[in-house]
Amino acid sequence: MLSVYGEKGAEAVFRSRLMRGRSTAFGVRLTSLRMTLLLVCFLCGHCFAQRQHGDADARNPAVLQQGTNEFGGWIGYSPFSFVLKGTSKDRELFLVNLQYARTLLVTRPLTLKYTAEVVPLTLEFQPKQVYMVGGKPLVNPGGTLYAAGANPIGVQGNVGSKWIQPFGSGSLGFLYFNRQMPVIGSSQFNYNITIGFGAQFFPRAGRSFTVGWKYHHLSNHYQGRFNPGLDSGVFYAGFSVFCTKPGR
Numbered sequence: 054m055l056s057v058y059g060e061k062g063a064e065a066v067f068r069s070r071l072m073r074g075r076s077t078a079f080g081v082r083l084t085s086l087r088m089t090l091l092l093v094c095f096l097c098g099h100c101f102a103q104r105q106h107g108d109a110d111a112r113n114p115a116v117l118q119q120g121t122n123e124f125g126g127w128i129g130y131s132p133f134s135f136v137l138k139g140t141s142k143d144r145e146l147f148l149v150n151l152q153y154a155r156t157l158l159v160t161r162p163l164t165l166k167y168t169a170e171v172v173p174l175t176l177e178f179q180p181k182q183v184y185m186v187g188g189k190p191l192v193n194p195g196g197t198l199y200a201a202g203a204n205p206i207g208v209q210g211n212v213g214s215k216w217i218q219p220f221g222s223g224s225l226g227f228l229y230f231n232r233q234m235p236v237i238g239s240s241q242f243n244y245n246i247t248i249g250f251g252a253q254f255f256p257r258a259g260r261s262f263t264v265g266w267k268y269h270h271l272s273n274h275y276q277g278r279f280n281p282g283l284d285s286g287v288f289y290a291g292f293s294v295f296c297t298k299p300g301r
Contacts, residue, residue: 116214117164118297123154127263127291138270139282141235145178146269146285152293154209161214168207168224175200175228177235177283184236186279193236202228204245216255220265223248228271240277246270249287263291 127150134144151171158165181195204226211218226245233239251265271283 117156117159117166117211117295119156119159120297121156122296123156123166123261123293124152124296125154125261125263125291125293126151127289129267129287129289131269131285131287134283134285137268137284139235139272139284141179141281141283143180143182144235144283144285146283146287147174147176147178148172148269148287148289149174150204150291152291154293162212164211164214164218166209166211168204168209168222170204170207170224170226172200172202172204172226172228175202175230177230179235182236186238191237198230198232198234200228200230200234200243202226202245204247211253218253218255219250220253221250222265222267233277235271235281235283236279238278239280240273242276243271243273243283246272247287251289253293259295261293261295263289263293265289 129146129148129150131144131146134141134146136142149172151173152168153170154166154168156164156166177198177200179193179195179198182193184191184193204224206226207222207224209220209222211220213219224245224247228243228245230241230243233241234243247267247269249265249267251263251267254262254264256262265288267287267289269285269287271285273280
């Protein structure tokens, strides 16, 4: 190198390469610093957005939290009976239900709730009818029958998190009537199964209104001499209040 550049030329080349090395190292450190700052800013922004989203969900009265308890009731009426599983015709049904629900699972598309109901009053309106049994007429008197019972096993699934949420539901339970229902010779005790759909409205925090329709089937499961069964389509409306533990 001395022979090519001379002593002063070699010293100049050496200093030039040294300064270039320092500049490159400083540039690398500067690039790393920028990347670190960008990463920190991104993470902070992401966390802030998540927090804002969580706060928005917490402020949204239609978003139920896991563990929320719901207390309410509904009134339903079926203007006629039809033949599906049961064979009893020309019957009307009126129901008063008190309901408890607990939110089990909350996801983006679905909110799943366990439901249990007490049925303090059921009215079944039936006409006088005559049946032929074994070649002999059987007269079933008309009138109003009274019953009470419970639906201890039930589920409801709400779709979405808007202030109007469509849902599907189902329940299993029983009703005990003041006389054999739906005909003489059947049973006072009847099992009850329902499958339905509707919409739940959340106009304000801690309150909701519900409207819906459900298929309602009664059967004594052949515990009586006869088991004609009763199928009804119940239109109903209800109201609920919510209780969430502090801190949720």
